[in-house]
Amino acid sequence: MIMEIIKNYTGGMLKDPISGAYIDNYEPATGQIYSKIPQSSEADVEEAVVAAKKAFDGWSGLTPEERAAWLEKIAAAIEARMDIFVNAESRDNGKPVKLAAKVDIPRAVSNFRFYARATTQYASESHHFPGKVINYTLRQPLGVVGCISPWNLPLYLFSWKIAPALAAGNTVVAKPSEITPYTAFLLSQVCMDIGLPPGVLNIIHGLGNEAGSAIVGHPDVKAISFTGGTRTGQSIARIAAPMFKKMSLELGGKNPNIIFADCNYEKMLQTTIQSSFANQGQICLCGSRIFVERPLYEQFKADFVRKVSQLKTGDPVDDKNQLGAVVSQAHKEKILSYIELAKQEGGTILTGGYPIYPEGRCRDGWFIAPTVIEGLSFDCRTNQEEIFGPVVTIMPFDTEEEVLLYANSVPYGLAAVLWTENLSRAHRMAELIEAGIVWVNCWLLRDLRTPFGGVKQSGVGREGGFEALDFFTEPKNVCIQYG
Numbered sequence: 001m002i003m004e005i006i007k008n009y010t011g012g013m014l015k016d017p018i019s020g021a022y023i024d025n026y027e028p029a030t031g032q033i034y035s036k037i038p039q040s041s042e043a044d045v046e047e048a049v050v051a052a053k054k055a056f057d058g059w060s061g062l063t064p065e066e067r068a069a070w071l072e073k074i075a076a077a078i079e080a081r082m083d084i085f086v087n088a089e090s091r092d093n094g095k096p097v098k099l100a101a102k103v104d105i106p107r108a109v110s111n112f113r114f115y116a117r118a119t120t121q122y123a124s125e126s127h128h129f130p131g132k133v134i135n136y137t138l139r140q141p142l143g144v145v146g147c148i149s150p151w152n153l154p155l156y157l158f159s160w161k162i163a164p165a166l167a168a169g170n171t172v173v174a175k176p177s178e179i180t181p182y183t184a185f186l187l188s189q190v191c192m193d194i195g196l197p198p199g200v201l202n203i204i205h206g207l208g209n210e211a212g213s214a215i216v217g218h219p220d221v222k223a224i225s226f227t228g229g230t231r232t233g234q235s236i237a238r239i240a241a242p243m244f245k246k247m248s249l250e251l252g253g254k255n256p257n258i259i260f261a262d263c264n265y266e267k268m269l270q271t272t273i274q275s276s277f278a279n280q281g282q283i284c285l286c287g288s289r290i291f292v293e294r295p296l297y298e299q300f301k302a303d304f305v306r307k308v309s310q311l312k313t314g315d316p317v318d319d320k321n322q323l324g325a326v327v328s329q330a331h332k333e334k335i336l337s338y339i340e341l342a343k344q345e346g347g348t349i350l351t352g353g354y355p356i357y358p359e360g361r362c363r364d365g366w367f368i369a370p371t372v373i374e375g376l377s378f379d380c381r382t383n384q385e386e387i388f389g390p391v392v393t394i395m396p397f398d399t400e401e402e403v404l405l406y407a408n409s410v411p412y413g414l415a416a417v418l419w420t421e422n423l424s425r426a427h428r429m430a431e432l433i434e435a436g437i438v439w440v441n442c443w444l445l446r447d448l449r450t451p452f453g454g455v456k457q458s459g460v461g462r463e464g465g466f467e468a469l470d471f472f473t474e475p476k477n478v479c480i481q482y483g
């Protein structure tokens with residue numbers, strides 16, 4: 001097998017890391033190393049920041065329509081290479097090819113298109129005292145900004161940051177997760193193919209505590225848009241806050257899925273399979289704590305467990321499999337350790353709970369059977385800490401007050417799912433749930449114009465729509481007296 005070498009993308013060119021050091025990149029479905037990625041250092045980040053600074057005047061001087069045209073070109077170029085991107089995302093992350101084809105790559109294309117259009121519609125405020133004074137607000141790009149993303153939805157989340165940052169007129173130094181660098185590398189090739197001006201987007205690969213923290217701590221990087229774990233968010237804030245950088249932090253979650261007995265049962269059951277196990281449960285929006293109103297509990301338990309036990313886990317390229325591999329050996333071990341913890345805490349495994357070793361090419365891959373656990377208290381560690389794998393707990397409840405207590409008991413507050421046909425209850429509960437996003441009778445239905453983000457330890461700030469353009473610009477008020 002030819003070992004592919006991933007490169008940094010700096011100043012419009014593909015570059016080796018200055019140190020010459022590389023990290024292994026694994027295919028989760030096989031457990032084998034299949035490419036090498038730069039282990040970039042402060043020196044590589046410095047080079048990227050210099051290139052981004054040099055490109056800033058030109059890029060920020062373009063009209064919104066001109067920048068939009070570049071983003072449209074990136075979107076079209078990804079679309080034209082759809083199969084390559086889809087297969088690469090699946091191989092790098094372990095997710096089923098059909099999921100990458102349905103969700104990840106089309107959404108990355110949409111992110112660029114959405115912000116191409118949004119920037120041409122973005123307006124700023126004015127405040128007027130007729131005949132006397134007018135204030136108007138300029139929304140100016142920040143300069144060089146840093147975008148750092150995780151491994152679970154690699155290109156989807158990478159582009160969700162890069163697109164608004166570029167659309168607003170900033171130049172970017174971006175770092176994908178070292179665990180899933182491949183589609184970011186393909187993106188750099190796309191940028192070269194379409195002739196994106198050098199330095200507008202720079203992609204640096206490497207470890208979080210080297211390349212990532214060098215981006216965060218660089219004095220010329222004016223803002224950090226980060227998605228990843230809560231602990232990492234804390235480390236980033238420790239460096240960036242004293243430097244007074246703008247920060248958008250999208251962090252971990254432990255989302256409740258609240259099911260009332262009056263719900264549309266079939267729709268709820270089907271969607272709950274998705275919201276529990278899509279992407280092997282490695283979506284920050286998955287509902288990993290399932291609370292079911294008592295009259296429905298036994299029926300739900302029987303049907304849910306039966307359906308989950310029928311899910312197929314295995315080679316991501318085989319369309320028969322609904323679940324692929326989890327992202328790394330370390331992550332697999334973490335998930336299995338939480339299953340052990342759940343047992344120690346008195347939980348009963350209703351289905352799953354074990355690693356899977358498929359026949360053939362995936363026998364050394366990192367697979368875990370979708371797992372359903374019951375019998376745990378709402379405040380035990382299994383129900384309080386983020387597992388981020390194909391593991392859910394189920395628990396009955398009797399009243400709205402009780403389930404609100406359960407739902408809001410965690411330190412996180414990213415998303416919640418609510419199933420009820422009672423309109424008043426839906427509104428009442430949606431208001432009281434501590435989360436940035438509440439889905440009622442649906443899950444992962446995304447309108448890119450809406451604010452996206454979490455409360456409590458799930459983050460600070462919002463992405464999406466004009467919120468992201470607000471983040472990536474600095475408002476300046478101009479006050480003119482003319483009366």
Ligand code: NAD
Nearest residue numbers: 149150151176177208212213228229232250251252253284
């Ligand atoms: P992670 O925090 O380990 O890594 C995320 C990124 O940060 C990677 O690119 C990593 O290299 C980089 N990084 C690590 N340490 C750093 C440091 N000290 N300074 C700068 N950068 C650093 O997260 P992960 O394991 O890749 O992703 C899983 C986590 O992401 C989960 O907690 C999940 O809930 C969260 N997540 C949140 C959202 C959201 O929208 N809120 C979306 C997806 C994932």
